[in-house]
Amino acid sequence: MITVESLTKKYGGFTAVDDISLTAGPGRVTGFLGPNGAGKSTTLRVMVGLTPPTSGGAAISGQRFADLPNPGTEVGVLLDASAQHAGRTGREILSIARHTMGLPAGRVPEMLDLVGLSEAEADRRVRNYSLGMRQRLGIACALIGEPAALILDEPANGLDPAGIRWMRDLLRDYADRGGTVLLSSHLLNEIEAIADDLVVIGQGRIVAQGTKSELLQASGTVARTPRIEDLARALVASGLSARTTADGALHTDADPELVGQVALHAGLALTELRSAESTGLEEIFLELTADTQREGAAA
Amino acid sequence: MTAVAVQQQPVHVSRAEARPVPWSRLTAVELRKMFDTRSGFWLLASIAITSVLASGAVVLFAPDDQISYRVFATAFGFPMAVILPMIAILSVTSEWSQRSGLTTFTLVPRRGRVIAAKAVAATAVGVVSIPLAFAIGAVGNLAGSALAGTELIWDVSLVQALYIVLANVLGLLVGFMLGVLIRSSAGAIVAYFVYSLLLPNLFGLLAATQEWFRDLQPWVDFNLSQGRLFDGGPNGDQWAQLATSGSIWLVLPLAVGLALTMRSEVK
Numbered sequence: 080m081i082t083v084e085s086l087t088k089k090y091g092g093f094t095a096v097d098d099i100s101l102t103a104g105p106g107r108v109t110g111f112l113g114p115n116g117a118g119k120s121t122t123l124r125v126m127v128g129l130t131p132p133t134s135g136g137a138a139i140s141g142q143r144f145a146d147l148p149n150p151g152t153e154v155g156v157l158l159d160a161s162a163q164h165a166g167r168t169g170r171e172i173l174s175i176a177r178h179t180m181g182l183p184a185g186r187v188p189e190m191l192d193l194v195g196l197s198e199a200e201a202d203r204r205v206r207n208y209s210l211g212m213r214q215r216l217g218i219a220c221a222l223i224g225e226p227a228a229l230i231l232d233e234p235a236n237g238l239d240p241a242g243i244r245w246m247r248d249l250l251r252d253y254a255d256r257g258g259t260v261l262l263s264s265h266l267l268n269e270i271e272a273i274a275d276d277l278v279v280i281g282q283g284r285i286v287a288q289g290t291k292s293e294l295l296q297a298s299g300t301v302a303r304t305p306r307i308e309d310l311a312r313a314l315v316a317s318g319l320s321a322r323t324t325a326d327g328a329l330h331t332d333a334d335p336e337l338v339g340q341v342a343l344h345a346g347l348a349l350t351e352l353r354s355a356e357s358t359g360l361e362e363i364f365l366e367l368t369a370d371t372q373r374e375g376a377a378a
Numbered sequence: 379m380t381a382v383a384v385q386q387q388p389v390h391v392s393r394a395e396a397r398p399v400p401w402s403r404l405t406a407v408e409l410r411k412m413f414d415t416r417s418g419f420w421l422l423a424s425i426a427i428t429s430v431l432a433s434g435a436v437v438l439f440a441p442d443d444q445i446s447y448r449v450f451a452t453a454f455g456f457p458m459a460v461i462l463p464m465i466a467i468l469s470v471t472s473e474w475s476q477r478s479g480l481t482t483f484t485l486v487p488r489r490g491r492v493i494a495a496k497a498v499a500a501t502a503v504g505v506v507s508i509p510l511a512f513a514i515g516a517v518g519n520l521a522g523s524a525l526a527g528t529e530l531i532w533d534v535s536l537v538q539a540l541y542i543v544l545a546n547v548l549g550l551l552v553g554f555m556l557g558v559l560i561r562s563s564a565g566a567i568v569a570y571f572v573y574s575l576l577l578p579n580l581f582g583l584l585a586a587t588q589e590w591f592r593d594l595q596p597w598v599d600f601n602l603s604q605g606r607l608f609d610g611g612p613n614g615d616q617w618a619q620l621a622t623s624g625s626i627w628l629v630l631p632l633a634v635g636l637a638l639t640m641r642s643e644v645k
Contacts, residue, residue, distance in 0.1 A: 124643070129480065130644075144487055145487040147487070148398040149397060150484060151484075162478065162480040164472060166418075167478075176481065179399060179404070179485045181399065181403060220481065253389060
């Protein structure tokens, strides 16, 4: 269980993180979304004690991160896969982590095997690693202490499609075994495929949070009909929103049942009617973060 | 590269057995991190290499009638005074310059413990490597006097040798202090040379031209006080001068550096 309470971080006059509260629970994957510079990484860094907060704070199973006796065995952290001494081998970096946490030597080959780094790759220096290999090494470092929670910043960055699939299965399996996963990502499809809960932030503030199904439901309905303009007029006449999308469909905030009834009364044949779930996350993301940007411009 | 985790057992949830990372382990890890890169390894190896080269140079080039152990001790003293502080600087600054601190300080969030472990590890390297250099110098002295056919002269007493160890450890700690204060490899190395080459000259100039400073200099010039350790050892007053100048140029900036390190962001 990871909790963040009323967290605020200011740099001089600039507020990077503004009164954020969130919870990532056991057995669930919590996706942390937001545009560049929204304060995701700052929030994650405060959680693990690398950045001091201005006010508020974070706790892992009720304890401040800095008060954990052996943090590596309680929370696996991967904030930046490239932040390793370039002159060390992958195996050496894992060995240092293992030694610091006081784990048996056998954990290193186990972890290399788990993340799919070969013996030869493990003995290469990290300077010669691709970003995808660094991510795998970072995941190995995060998991080596068998922690109950994971905090990952953009773990899918630099992975190939097979690697992204592998990461998804790994994290899903970890959460299904009772682990807590908090991960940030820009890859919305990836988050949509894996996350149970979502937290969306923009300009340092939370703009939406909840379970994935709750948030995606709120995204409305997509409908198609040969007479799209007539349907839009009928919806607006009923006091509902309506806009046509680039691919010739109609998007509205109303639920599918209501849209069906409006179409029936207007005598329009629908060729498609569905909740906007399948394309929802990107829509929501752009909509929500665009709002915060407008607020920022007005302020 | 697509192995999927097949682990059936549940993730640990309660961690009542978690114990703090003990000191000994932390120090051992920090010691290991000084050796485990190519640059770190060769920096350490260079202690032995330069000692051999310096001893060899004395055997080859020193006039036969001047070969004594003191000459060897002086010859390897200079590379030591440069290499040991570099080792100490890099052990601290690489966490920032190479950004490995992101991992180090999340595995051990109490940064003071990490820094203290680094100080112990760096000091240990100094304490072990200087006797090693002495041993290499002793071999040089045996070889040199045998080749020159002169009498063996052992003119460095044990107490003097210990003073030399102390002087080198102080030099190493100056490097360590600059690493903690500046937290950037390039910046700290430049600062070390300013500190050890420019500052003594400034003090010398000041003492030569300003009457009021002449009596004050021994109390504030750390380099001067350290130098006495090489020249057979300080007397009572000079120990006090070493303590005061050391407080100004080592302890105080180290305290400032530690306070900054505790509060700074690790990026």
